Amino acid sequence: MSKSGTILYLDGVSVAFDGFKAINNLSLVLDQGEMRAIIGPNGAGKTTMMDIITGKTRPNSGQVFFNGDVDLTKHDEADIATMGIGRKFQKPTVFESHTVEDNLVLALAGERSILSALFARRSSGESVRIDEILQTVRLTHRRDDLAADLSHGQKQWLEIGMLLAQDPKLLLVDEPVAGMTDAETEETARLLKDIARDHSVIVVEHDMHFVRELGVKVTCLHEGSVLSEGSLDHVSADPRVVEVYLGR
Numbered sequence: 001m002s003k004s005g006t007i008l009y010l011d012g013v014s015v016a017f018d019g020f021k022a023i024n025n026l027s028l029v030l031d032q033g034e035m036r037a038i039i040g041p042n043g044a045g046k047t048t049m050m051d052i053i054t055g056k057t058r059p060n061s062g063q064v065f066f067n068g069d070v071d072l073t074k075h076d077e078a079d080i081a082t083m084g085i086g087r088k089f090q091k092p093t094v095f096e097s098h099t100v101e102d103n104l105v106l107a108l109a110g111e112r113s114i115l116s117a118l119f120a121r122r123s124s125g126e127s128v129r130i131d132e133i134l135q136t137v138r139l140t141h142r143r144d145d146l147a148a149d150l151s152h153g154q155k156q157w158l159e160i161g162m163l164l165a166q167d168p169k170l171l172l173v174d175e176p177v178a179g180m181t182d183a184e185t186e187e188t189a190r191l192l193k194d195i196a197r198d199h200s201v202i203v204v205e206h207d208m209h210f211v212r213e214l215g216v217k218v219t220c221l222h223e224g225s226v227l228s229e230g231s232l233d234h235v236s237a238d239p240r241v242v243e244v245y246l247g248r
Ligand SMILES: Nc1ncnc2c1ncn2[C@@H]1O[C@H](COP(=O)(O)OP(=O)(O)OP(=O)(O)O)[C@@H](O)[C@H]1O
Pocket: 017, 018, 021, 022, 040, 041, 042, 043, 044, 045, 046, 047, 048, 049
């Protein structure tokens, strides 16, 4: 299959830990601008796949390409982040004692020191960017509040905003709606769809109601490879998916 037009291209990827194949001949292709939902039972290899993409884990074999022709197996984690792959882990890690806005200022500053980021005069470009991100993550009205005072769902949104501040081409989002209220879950689906208008996104999630709201192609992993792929209706009607995952 051609790599052109892809943001992510995994072909025949395997990785073993002490002889156990956590990822087993995995092939997965994400088109530029696509959002994909990844589902699958515990231990299916979802986290390990993300670790391979971000350079945390090296595959034993197979190809991993980003943006068409960048061989990710030749780069380390810091390089890969700089090249435009942002990852959000399940647990939010915002700076609780700073305001929502300052969290974004810090994320925008990247390598700059914390003090200079917080006290330097902000360029008009930075201000516009912060306003845009606040709007995208539904936190404009909370900009001056401490991050500690946000709800769990709003903290997740702030962290997604911090990821956006780094201007990634591809966002990897791990279980964003775990612990959210139903209303927050539905808003998160809308929020990610907004982001997916100009980013590529991979979302790992167990919440099928949320996956349905996303309305995107779904890949079900099992034992380190793709078990089923297609629309949610197609995947959830697949008897193998029902047997190992949905029927449980
Ligand atoms: N560093 C490691 N050393 C040994 N085994 C590992 C390591 N990392 C992952 N595994 C094993 O690889 C398999 C895949 O794990 P992984 O965490 O990728 O699954 P997952 O699909 O993310 O599961 P969950 O939904 O529970 O997060 C599991 O059996 C896990 O125990």
